Structures are given as C-alpha cells and as structure tokens.
Amino acid sequence: MSQLPTVLDVGRIAGVSRQTVSNVLNSPELVKPATRAKVEAAIAQLGYRPHASARRLRTQKSSTLGIRLDPMTNGISGSVLDRFLHALTERADRRGLRVMLFTATDPQDEIRQFTRLRDGADVDGFVLTSTFYGDPRTEWLIENNVPFVTFGRPWGIDDMNDPRHLWVDVDGWSGLHEGTTSLLNSGAVRIAYLGWPSPSGTGDDRRRGWRDAMTEDGALSAAELDELDLRTIDGVGQGREAVKRLLESGVQVDAVVSASDSLALGALLAVGPDVPVIGYDNTPVAAAIGLSSIEQPLDDVAAGALQLLLGESGREIVGWQSASTEPRHRLVTPRLITRERSTVTGVR
Amino acid sequence: MSQLPTVLDVGRIAGVSRQTVSNVLNSPELVKPATRAKVEAAIAQLGYRPHASARRLRTQKSSTLGIRLDPMTNGISGSVLDRFLHALTERADRRGLRVMLFTATDPQDEIRQFTRLRDGADVDGFVLTSTFYGDPRTEWLIENNVPFVTFGRPWGIDDMNDPRHLWVDVDGWSGLHEGTTSLLNSGAVRIAYLGWPSPSGTGDDRRRGWRDAMTEDGALSAAELDELDLRTIDGVGQGREAVKRLLESGVQVDAVVSASDSLALGALLAVGPDVPVIGYDNTPVAAAIGLSSIEQPLDDVAAGALQLLLGESGREIVGWQSASTEPRHRLVTPRLITRERSTVTGVR
DNA sequence: GAAGGTAGTTTGATCGATCAAATAGTGCGA
DNA sequence: TCGCACTATTTGATCGATCAAACTACCTTC
Numbered sequence A, B: 001m002s003q004l005p006t007v008l009d010v011g012r013i014a015g016v017s018r019q020t021v022s023n024v025l026n027s028p029e030l031v032k033p034a035t036r037a038k039v040e041a042a043i044a045q046l047g048y049r050p051h052a053s054a055r056r057l058r059t060q061k062s063s064t065l066g067i068r069l070d071p072m073t074n075g076i077s078g079s080v081l082d083r084f085l086h087a088l089t090e091r092a093d094r095r096g097l098r099v100m101l102f103t104a105t106d107p108q109d110e111i112r113q114f115t116r117l118r119d120g121a122d123v124d125g126f127v128l129t130s131t132f133y134g135d136p137r138t139e140w141l142i143e144n145n146v147p148f149v150t151f152g153r154p155w156g157i158d159d160m161n162d163p164r165h166l167w168v169d170v171d172g173w174s175g176l177h178e179g180t181t182s183l184l185n186s187g188a189v190r191i192a193y194l195g196w197p198s199p200s201g202t203g204d205d206r207r208r209g210w211r212d213a214m215t216e217d218g219a220l221s222a223a224e225l226d227e228l229d230l231r232t233i234d235g236v237g238q239g240r241e242a243v244k245r246l247l248e249s250g251v252q253v254d255a256v257v258s259a260s261d262s263l264a265l266g267a268l269l270a271v272g273p274d275v276p277v278i279g280y281d282n283t284p285v286a287a288a289i290g291l292s293s294i295e296q297p298l299d300d301v302a303a304g305a306l307q308l309l310l311g312e313s314g315r316e317i318v319g320w321q322s323a324s325t326e327p328r329h330r331l332v333t334p335r336l337i338t339r340e341r342s343t344v345t346g347v348r
Numbered sequence C: 001g002a003a004g005g006t007a008g009t010t011t012g013a014t015c016g017a018t019c020a021a022a023t024a025g026t027g028c029g030a
Numbered sequence D: 001t002c003g004c005a006c007t008a009t010t011t012g013a014t015c016g017a018t019c020a021a022a023c024t025a026c027c028t029t030c
Helices: A007-014 A018-026 A033-046 A052-059 A075-094 A107-119 A136-143 A172-185 A201-217 A222-228 A236-248 A261-271 A284-289 A298-310 A319-324 B007-014 B018-026 B033-046 B052-059 B075-094 B107-119 B136-143 B172-185 B201-217 B222-228 B236-248 B261-271 B284-289 B298-310 B319-324
Strands: A064-068 A098-102 A125-129 A148-151 A166-170 A191-195 A229-231 A255-258 A277-280 A292-295 A329-332 A335-337 B064-068 B098-102 B125-128 B148-151 B166-170 B191-195 B229-231 B255-258 B277-280 B292-295 B329-332 B335-337
Touching: A007 A018, A007 A033, A018 A033, A052 B052, A064 A075, A064 A107, A075 A098, A075 A125, A075 A298, A075 B075, A075 B098, A098 A107, A098 B075, A107 A136, A125 A136, A125 A298, A136 A148, A148 A298, A166 A298, A172 A191, A172 A201, A172 A255, A172 A277, A172 A292, A172 A335, A191 A201, A191 A222, A191 A236, A191 A261, A201 A222, A222 A229, A229 A236, A236 A261, A255 A261, A261 A277, A261 A284, A261 B284, A284 B261, A284 B284, A298 A329, B007 B018, B007 B033, B018 B033, B064 B075, B064 B107, B075 B098, B075 B298, B098 B107, B107 B136, B125 B136, B125 B298, B136 B148, B148 B298, B166 B298, B172 B191, B172 B201, B172 B255, B172 B277, B172 B292, B172 B335, B191 B201, B191 B222, B191 B236, B191 B261, B201 B222, B222 B229, B229 B236, B236 B261, B255 B261, B261 B277, B261 B284, B298 B329
Parallel strands: A064 A098, A064 A125, A125 A148, A148 A166, A166 A329, A191 A229, A191 A255, A255 A277, A277 A292, B064 B098, B064 B125, B125 B148, B148 B166, B166 B329, B191 B229, B191 B255, B255 B277, B277 B292
Antiparallel strands: A098 B098, A292 A335, B292 B335
C-alpha cells in the first residue's frame, strides 16, 4: 500500500519547500511563475491531491456545507427538494465545496446537529430549507455566528427589506400572477384559486399573486373573488373535495390556479377535462399527466444561495459578514410551463 | 470567540492525561470504571466534542460515505433514490457516519471523483446506485481496494452467487410474482406485462416474476404470454402507446402489471377505468391517482447496505474484507400496495 | 524476594497541511 | 556604497486527535 504523496514529496520533486507548494495551491500570486510551473508539473507527475482533513485541522474550515434532508418526503412535491439538492451539489462542486447531509427529527434536534457538525469542523455553513415564522433554527445560527442561507424568505414583519440573514426565494406572487394572467388572456373570467389555509407565508404570497392579477383584470368584485378563494390543506383528495364543493354550490368556474401540483391534480379530477388548471412546482406528476404548472428555477436558487454564502468571488464560506455591501437576498422568478392536457378526468 | 475544548482540557479537569480521555471515547474497556466516570463527567461539563478532522488526519478514516446524486432525476421515479438517500442518511447517522454527496457527468468522471474524495480522506467508502452490466466503476473500486456496496445486484453470469462485491437489491421477481398472483386470484386471466426492452437486468428479472406466476397459473400458453409481453422504453407516453397498440390489435387484456409507475400510468390511460393496473415503485404519483403499486422497502435496503459495509457490529467501514464469513449480499422483498383506483381515464 | 505478568495510565511521536516569522534575493534612491 | 523597501522562499510551530511504547503499581509464582 503505497503512501499518498504529500506537499513534502511534491516539494522534493520540484526542488522547493513544502510551503511553496502550499502557496501554489492557495495563493498562487505569491509564487514566481517559473516556480509555479515547476511545482504544478510535480503535482501532475505525482498525482498529488491535498489531504482535506489535514487542511481542515489547520485552517478550522471544512469547505463543506450541511443540509438537512427533510424528515418526510412531502408527498407529491418531494422532488422539489431533491432537485434543489442536486443543483446545489453540482454548483458547490464547481466551487470546490462539498455537501454533507444530515437528518433531524425536529427543530431542536436539528440545532443539536448544527452543534455537532460544526464543532467537529465537519461543515462550516448550512443551507436551510422550509423555514417558518419564528424559526428557532435561524435564531440559533445567528446567535452562534454560524454562516447560513435559507431557501425561503423570512416571513416576519419587514424582514424582507432588512433581513437578519441571507436568503433566496422564489417569487410565488409573480408565478401565480403570470399563471392567472395567462388564463385571463385566453378568455377565462372566473378563475378560482386553490391554496392553503392562512397564515402561510408561502401560500399567502401565492394567493396574492392570483388576487392581484384578478383585481387588475377588474371583471370580478371582491366578494366574487372571496367566493373563488379556496383554502384547504395540501393533498389530492383535499383539493378535489374543495373544488367539488364549490361546483356543487352552483358557482361557475372557468379555470383553476393552485398552490401545488397535488391540489391541482385534485382540481383536475373535480372539474373534468375541459377546464384549464395550473399547478405549482412542475413535479413529475404534472409532466406525466400533462398538467400546466409553475416551475421554480431551482438551479438559480442554488446558484444564488452559494453566491450569497461565499460572496461573489470567493471560495470561502463567510456568510453574513461578507455581504456588507452586496444585497443580502435573491428573489428569483418562476416560469409557467404550459402543457396540452392529455387525459385526466374524474369519476368515481 | 472561546476555544472549543480538546482532549487535553477534558483531561485537565478530570485529572488524567489526554490519552485516557481518548481511551474513554474509543476503547472504554481499557479504562477503570472510576476513571471513566470522572472523564465522562468532565466531558459533559465542558460539552466536549471530538474534532472530526483531527481524528481523521490521525486515523486516516473519515467515517463518511460518499454517494452520487444521479445526474438527472429519472422522471417520475426520481423519488426512489430520494427516499433511499433519506433512509441511508438516517441510519448512517445512528452509526456515527456521515453521508457526503457528489455529482458526476459520466462513469469516468465518477471515477475521478472517487479518487478525489478518497485521497483527501473525505470519505472512506461509497454507495453506488444504478449499476449496470460491466460497470467500470465497480471494477475500479475493486482494483483500488475501496470499500463499497451497490444498490442493485451485479448482473453478470453467476455473479449472484459468488459476487465480487457487496450488494443489496430488491427482489423484483418476487414483487411482480406477488402482484400477478394477486390479480389472478381476483379473477383476471389475461394479464399483460408492460416492461422495458431486454436486456435489462432489473427489467428481465421483473418480467420473469410475471411470467413465472402466469405459467404456474397455467391458463395461457407460452405463445399467448409472448403476445402479452410488451416492451418499451420508460415513459408515460410510451406505455400508453404500447398498450393502445395491443388493444387495437384485438387482444383482450384483463389486467396489466408493469415495471414502473410511469409505464403503469401510461397503461392506465390506455385501458380505461375498469381494468386493474399495478405499477412499480409506489411513487407519489401512484399514491396521488390511486394506482396499486409495488413498493421497494428502501429503509431495509439502506440498513442492509450499512450492515454489509460495516459488518454486523462495527462502526468502521471495512467493506469487502469484513465479510469473509458473513453473506455478502442482501435481497429484500418488496410488497404490494393495493389501492382503490379513483379516477384516471384516458381520452384526448 | 527476585523475576515475570498484567491492568491502568502516561509520554513522545506523528498524521499533512497552513500560519507566522525568519531568511535570502533585488531594486533603487541618497 | 549603504540602507530600506519589497519580493520570493524557507523554517519552526501548530491544529487535535491517536498510535506505540514506556512506565507504575500491584499480583503471582517458584
């Protein structure tokens, strides 16, 4: 079992000291080009790779991000986190960062994991998903000065403009506004919104997108809009029931926009094949059954998260501190994927 | 910013040397119970946590597993890997292991990543998914003596009994056999199999499950079975077309079993609401539309993978070497999830 | 009671890198 | 020519743990 080469070996071959090798890797600008070339040749020749753990021990940095895998795959929309994770890993890789997973049973447990991972120098920053109002995790991370970024804006009052931490989010308002407008343009008038009960940061934001678009259109009164504003917990069955009840009460519906593909599928089953429905998240289900849906640009979200955490240029995870002048958040715009509906009708 | 406590600090408080502290953590049986108690108290008092990188540097072990995130979410079945990943992370956590992600564009690139991650002592073992016949990755890992386990059995000749590496897999034969038998018991006779083109290790295995069950039943001839044996690439549209063609050719079909939920959904759209269909993977889509499906027990797969990699007891990743006497693989049995079909019919 | 054993604990060396300070080499103005 | 600033490179110390060997008591055993 041959030993792996170290900086010392590389230095020996290149005829320089170990520190010069280190400098070539970490601060090339300090090294004279001729020397650098020699060292780089030696590195290539030996196939040298820096030993990550040794570097971490010395620098107390891990170049690794921690991200929690959600306790339960959230039914139909589970793939959203999955896709985000993929985009994040890929982009982190390009910046020389690794992504480490962990699980936790609840926010308190998650905070314990934060401690564990950071004290062991396993990770030096976190990406949080599914944040909620008054989230103890963000509080803890801020207090303990741990770099992090959230996917999901902070929903407290005014946090949007003077956030206490870095965040990236998708502009749900804009997505629903676009979807609704597109249906209005194609002739629909009475468009229902099928969403979650308030308060829900994400949900209320999306609802406003629909409502604002409808209000701009001006064809319906506020009272009529209230009637078309459905609220139920997420799920195919729930969505279906809600829409069914609305139809049975004699209200006419030209189209439906919704807060999730699950709800949208439920709506689809209730309204039959001739009423357009737009979902949210563009899950595989939507693609499979030909459901139009609003897609979150997860690759952009991942890119934004890393930019915030690292600063535009660097490779170092600094988090909050870095962003003194730059904006502290990113709001990316989703886009509507329009599909020809193929197939689904509801009976049973 | 206070320094984190080290073994030395703990030792100072407990009135012992650093090595004794280390022994309490790693080889408690060497330490006298009274001493151990003192040390443990000191650890608790200081909130001491071992520094992972330092330990790794010294031991040349990382207690971390690497797993590649698939380049593309495989459409509708993407969530399978996702669920597996979750189960793996959770179980690894309980054993004190971490899971690190990486991405790769192709098998060669993946091998480069293996090198990188292992040389840097970032990970000391891998979990491979979606292996295929003659996979260069397994070859490389074996040659370089890197511990690993695959999710998916090796499909070469006879590898099943004398495998060159550790593996866990789901018994697709059994799943399809159970599904088919269940349909036969409920009165169906002419059951079609909708699967992928041969050769496909996984696919052929599942097909055999169907075919063996049908043959045991004895109602149909081999020629009739051939007629009901559909093969197409994965996808809702493809599945639908294949079944549609079969029906148009005048063949009667009482039920359909298939190799994936995508194909099953396609079949559903082609056959209408009254013909039972069974899918595979029990994806959220199946749950959403009320499609019966065969579920892979991914938690068992993850548990099995770790047992093989670590040996029944240990916390150390040893892989192949450990398993000298124990079995070198696990084959877990999937189970049929039966659902009342709700809703889907196909027109367009 | 001296030699040998054993359980429990301590000390010195080490893993592979980077930091901080020291040392050589270079150019330039007075 | 001397000295000062500046660049390029080297040397010594260190990060926090574990390994290997050494040391202490305390027991046996002949």
